[in-house]
Amino acid sequence: MTTTLVPDRTTRPAPQSLRPDRSKHTRAGLVLRYTLLALMLVLLVGPFLWQLSTSLKGAGESIYSASPVPSQPTLDNYRTVAETIPVFRYVGNSLLVASASAVLNVVLGSMAGYALARLPFRGRAAADLTFLATIVIPFEVIMVSVFLTMRSIGLVDSLAGVVLPAAASGLSIVLMRTAFLGLPRETEEAAKLDGANAWQRYRHIAMPSVKGTLTVVAIFAFVFAWDDFLWPLVILKNPDNYTLTVGIQYLSGTFSANQRVIAAGTMIAVIPLLALFFSLQRWFFRGVGEGGIKG
Amino acid sequence: MTVAGAVGRTPVRPGRPKDEDPVTRRLRLTPWLFLAPALIVAVVFHVWPFLNTVVLSFTDARALGGGTFVGGDNYVRLAQDPSFWLATRNTLVYVAVVVPLLVLLPLLLAVLVQPQIRAMGFFRSVYYSPVVASMVVVGLIWTWMLASDGVVNQVLEAMRVIDGPLPFLTDSTLLLVSCMLVTVWKGLGYYMVVYLAALGNVSKEYHEAAQVDGASPARRFWSVTVPGVRATMFLVGLLSAIAAMKVFAEVYVMSYGSAGPGGQARTLVYTIREVGLGLGGEIGYASAMSLALFVLTIGFSAGYLRAQRAEAR
Numbered sequence: 001m002t003t004t005l006v007p008d009r010t011t012r013p014a015p016q017s018l019r020p021d022r023s024k025h026t027r028a029g030l031v032l033r034y035t036l037l038a039l040m041l042v043l044l045v046g047p048f049l050w051q052l053s054t055s056l057k058g059a060g061e062s063i064y065s066a067s068p069v070p071s072q073p074t075l076d077n078y079r080t081v082a083e084t085i086p087v088f089r090y091v092g093n094s095l096l097v098a099s100a101s102a103v104l105n106v107v108l109g110s111m112a113g114y115a116l117a118r119l120p121f122r123g124r125a126a127a128d129l130t131f132l133a134t135i136v137i138p139f140e141v142i143m144v145s146v147f148l149t150m151r152s153i154g155l156v157d158s159l160a161g162v163v164l165p166a167a168a169s170g171l172s173i174v175l176m177r178t179a180f181l182g183l184p185r186e187t188e189e190a191a192k193l194d195g196a197n198a199w200q201r202y203r204h205i206a207m208p209s210v211k212g213t214l215t216v217v218a219i220f221a222f223v224f225a226w227d228d229f230l231w232p233l234v235i236l237k238n239p240d241n242y243t244l245t246v247g248i249q250y251l252s253g254t255f256s257a258n259q260r261v262i263a264a265g266t267m268i269a270v271i272p273l274l275a276l277f278f279s280l281q282r283w284f285f286r287g288v289g290e291g292g293i294k295g
Numbered sequence: 296m297t298v299a300g301a302v303g304r305t306p307v308r309p310g311r312p313k314d315e316d317p318v319t320r321r322l323r324l325t326p327w328l329f330l331a332p333a334l335i336v337a338v339v340f341h342v343w344p345f346l347n348t349v350v351l352s353f354t355d356a357r358a359l360g361g362g363t364f365v366g367g368d369n370y371v372r373l374a375q376d377p378s379f380w381l382a383t384r385n386t387l388v389y390v391a392v393v394v395p396l397l398v399l400l401p402l403l404l405a406v407l408v409q410p411q412i413r414a415m416g417f418f419r420s421v422y423y424s425p426v427v428a429s430m431v432v433v434g435l436i437w438t439w440m441l442a443s444d445g446v447v448n449q450v451l452e453a454m455r456v457i458d459g460p461l462p463f464l465t466d467s468t469l470l471l472v473s474c475m476l477v478t479v480w481k482g483l484g485y486y487m488v489v490y491l492a493a494l495g496n497v498s499k500e501y502h503e504a505a506q507v508d509g510a511s512p513a514r515r516f517w518s519v520t521v522p523g524v525r526a527t528m529f530l531v532g533l534l535s536a537i538a539a540m541k542v543f544a545e546v547y548v549m550s551y552g553s554a555g556p557g558g559q560a561r562t563l564v565y566t567i568r569e570v571g572l573g574l575g576g577e578i579g580y581a582s583a584m585s586l587a588l589f590v591l592t593i594g595f596s597a598g599y600l601r602a603q604r605a606e607a608r
Contacts, residue, residue: 036407037418044422051436108333115329127330134341140541140564141589144571144581145344165340168333198325227429229544234572245431252435253551259439266432277427281420288488
């Protein structure tokens, strides 16, 4: 719309409200909005960029200089990270833990969710209560005890021990159950009449219809496992077994003098996840919408 | 049920073992096969450890040996332990500061990025990026920003707000404040998205009516937006409070594992880990402390939900 902006368009009569987005914004309002948006951009993204810039600055360059762009960009700091800690191993461990968590949550969560949504059985209250307990009891409350359980089954200092407690989160089960309940019953009833058993109905009819929720569950389990710190810190002893978060924290302890190297380490830990997020963002937002409101 | 002519669908009759044929039995078993893997995880790694925590809290169990019943000794010790009370106080202050900020600021942010135009999609996405990063990464980034020679102190000094660098990370009170800032910074994007879903349901007509009546944007925010997302504000308050009760990584990372000078910035989870794990771990005592955290969390949630219900009436 190129016509001149009348300062007080809002007092126009009703038909104007059919185009609310044009009528609402005065020029001053727009300027204010975009100023605030830019300010928040600096506040929320600036620290990441500052860290990125620090990680690329060479030894001869002051990291205190206000210039955000390194004058002699170098990857030396990343090399130093790799020489100080087995960072590729940590990336591998984190990938393994996060992928296993995603697969387990998808499989176990969808199976349990399907039973809760579609299969008649007695003892439902007991099952509900058990899953509710996993949501209501914070993991931090039972962490010492889970450590003892892990010790007695020999999983301390193993990646399996990192993955298992979150292998079928209450959130995954609730999301899957809700997704299955949202499917029309008719197709499954018809398949049942044709002699399809519960597994076939789950595997070939229900699962292909909830791909969106499966994606959400996988992504959330992956990101949670990748980012988790406290539990891996508790259960992993041998530095060879560390996941990235524990490894990067370890790096900051051994290298607290050199900000450039720590910055490079944090970038290694965060860039894969930011890439994942920016390529799959609608699933992230959908997950917050469903999980935040129901979880 | 008449037998003759009954069409294929045999209703499952629960609880009559004598007329149970193999098919029915399989029908009753199948759901449990579907549930079994998830149930095993839930029982072995959640329900059982919880019950175990309750039992252990009445014993003197240690990482190596111990385990005799000592009655309520751990709880008596808890009540007299200054370190526990410091941790509880710090945790509650943390909740009290962080929750109001995380209820209000993300709502303002959501209103800011609400217009359905292309550019806003960009802002929503980048505002969300701190949520995706691990708290370890975020904590280390801010450790660098808040260091005595870090960018925050430099900017404040250049603006002549302060004369010398502030000890953001080495003074225990300032350390806790810094951690709160990081918690809020990282949480903004998440709750913004939660609010965006709710804002979509606030009727446009109310806004337009208020606008026609000449209400200022601030007035419309308080009189139209806030009442429209009231339920979501309660939800965000609850979620962020439960999360803040469990605060750990911020404090641990930003103090290099020390919780500040003399551990003065300790939180409950920090203390539970310190007391209960490691070779000298006092598991019985840590279990009692864990249950204190549980009671605090559940008690708060219950009281909160009751207040919400009273408010809704």
